Amino acid sequence: MASTTMRRRAAAATAFASVLTAGAVTADAQAPVQPATFQASVAKGRAPAIVSTGVRPGVTRVVITSQATGDGREYELLRLKPGVTREAAAARLANGGKELTPNQIDQIAKDVGDFVDGGNARRGAARKAVLDLAAGTYGVLDVTDARVRSTFFDVAGNPTGAAAPAPSATIAMDEYSYGPSGTLPAGGTVRLTNAGEQLHMAIAFPARSAAAAKRLVATFKRGGRPAERLFGGPPSEPVALVSPGAQVDVPIGPRKGSVVLACFWASKASQDREHTRRGMVRTVKVR
Ligand SMILES: [Cu+2]
Secondary structure (H helix, E strand, O other): OHHHHHHHHHHHHHHHHHHHHHHHHHHHHHOOEOOEEEEEEEEOOEEEEEOOOOOOOEEEEEEEEEOOOOOOEEEEEEEEOOOOOHHHHHHHHHHHHOOOOHHHHHHHHHHHEEEEEEEEEEOOEOEEEEEEEOOEEEEEEEOOOOOOEEEEEEEOOOOOOEOOOOOOEEEEEEOOEEEEOOEEOOOOEEEEEEOOOOOEEEEEEEEOOHHHHHHHHHHHHHOOOOOHHHEOOOOEEEEEEEOOOOEEEEEOOOOOEEEEEEOOOOOHHHOOOOHHHHOOEEEEEEO
16 A cells, blocks of 8 residues: 555656656757847948857847947848859959949949848947848948948858847838838837838838828928928937838937828839839827
8 A cells, every 4th residue: 555655756856857858858948049139340441240150040139339429320130132242242242442322322222232220320329220131242341432441251050040139110101101010109119111113211200200100201201301400309210221021120219299201212124213102101199
């Protein structure tokens, strides 16, 4: 009899232990892996400096710093197309030392790669974004000036398995609209996707009021130049030009009020008209 009781206790203990183990294993499997950080810096007169080494595929926090003041430095993160070497891409972008217009820069970059992220970095206002880096060769391009400076790096090895924190809102860029979110929580995160077939961007103009936002939208749709009094502050760049399929999570600033999003990309597909003129401009409320 005693031995039966013992066996039952032992069986119960074993079962309990296996529940604990199962629980522990499940918890481990579900614990989100934190995204790794990729860091680079851009500066006038030199190629971008890449701080991170051994970048693996997966969801990654991208931090681009700059000591530049004023308008800061404009950069693009480009993933080279299969078969395009970094030497070939660098040579195209260098253009034999000759100056390039912003449109020429974008066209060359589009030929050799896909824009996975882009934005602006200033002193004390690093560009921060979360995106999923697929394996491949990437270039950080400083596109601020007529001479592009680029530095390349590889994303390789085992995927990190990191998960992106859930964003507070999503805005899909498409031909020719931003949707569906019309409200964004101040201090939250917005996921911007390029769900279309063309390149798109989101430039954000704080409006002085809801009425001013309406005027801004109407003026941009006409291709006009809005009066300065309509703006509630300097523009920012949630995301510069990105390719179809891009998905970028960016922080939403603390400022509340009406913000006008606009896309100024123009190409043959849009009959050389800026996307604003095709209707890609709208007001969102930050609150
Ligand atoms: Cu667009």
